Amino acid sequence: MSGGRDERLLPDTWRRPVLGVLGGMGPAATVTFLDALVRATPAARDQDHIDTVVLGHATTPDRTARLQDDTTADPVPYLMGDLELLGRLGADLAVIVCNTAHAFLPADLPVPLLSLIEVGARGAVRAAGGPGGADGAGAGGGDAARRPRVMLLATDGTRGSGLYQRALEAAGAQVLLPEAAGQAEVMAVIYQGVKAGVEVPTGDFLDLVGRLRGDADAVLLGCTELSVLADQAGDGLPYDVVDAQAALVTEVLATLIPS
The missing domain is CATH 3.40.50.1860 (Rossmann fold)
Known part of the structure; x- marks a missing residue:
């Protein structure tokens, strides 16, 4: 300082x-x-x-x-x-x-x-059953050698920077990313939704997260506009969907x- x-x-x-x-x-x-x-x-x-x-x-x-x-x-x-x-x-x-x-x-x-990045990554790995998690293995079973899979939902910029990929991998996770169409949906929710002051229904947000998670053990919300929607969802947000801002x-x- x-x-x-x-x-x-x-x-x-x-x-x-x-x-x-x-x-x-x-x-x-x-x-x-x-x-x-x-x-x-x-x-x-x-x-x-x-x-x-x-x-x-x-x-x-x-x-x-x-x-x-x-x-x-x-x-x-x-x-x-x-x-x-x-x-x-x-x-x-x-x-x-x-x-x-x-x-x-x-x-x-x-x-x-x-x-925010390091805190969010650690929280997602814990939720996925990684180091410090409930069972020491991913949600898919008891193979302790398998790295937990974390689906990252973030802006194109955050995704392209590799910030979360490095932090998640350092914490022991395998990083998953949405395909192009799914990533475009994420960006639309962020920029044409929350940033634009347009209401995004909670049901639509939870449906998007559910569709994009694939076979991931946990989902990491790595954008603070997604944090707004996660906060609105409240108890409706699954326990293994980790909001980086809430973790912060x-x-x-x-x-x-x-x-």
Whole structure:
């Protein structure tokens, strides 16, 4: 983090630790993350919640567009400038409420970051019965040597970056991806649905996930617009469909409110 703790811009009236949230990519996903964080926090009063600084930088250039065409606007100055600002303000830990944005981050950051990608990948492997899972094997049976299969649903940009593929494989999973027609459906739900403010019926979303999962042991929702739909589905979401953003909420609480 830039500067020492005594140089933080937030006054001492702010409780520590402070969570920095870099959002706006998109706005609905950021609202869903914050709402889920509040609902999941074990709190009996306002003061039991986590002090949070939120940057809703909606004008950050589209991350998938940049990964597909390097002549489009570069989101890196926006992302790094915002993380620098969170560090200067005094955030002890940051999260970025956008999966694809993680493809643009260097190793050295101005504030400690809890990676949505790594947290989501670990959660999916556990749900698939991999290391740390219920039975140590995939849902398909007792062959402990078989790597659990995880179907990744994400934007073209996140998929093309290989972010989740590397994280899932490092966690011991075999990565599955939708065929072209299925991927086009995923992109339509994200861009023509949630990002456009168009309602996506929960039944249609769950049907899409069910059709695309194939013989996977678990499904990983690796896009925060899909997280919006997962949150709307509530208990209707199968246990082995893992929302990376929901997993991030759990990890934030475990990190900042230790039991």
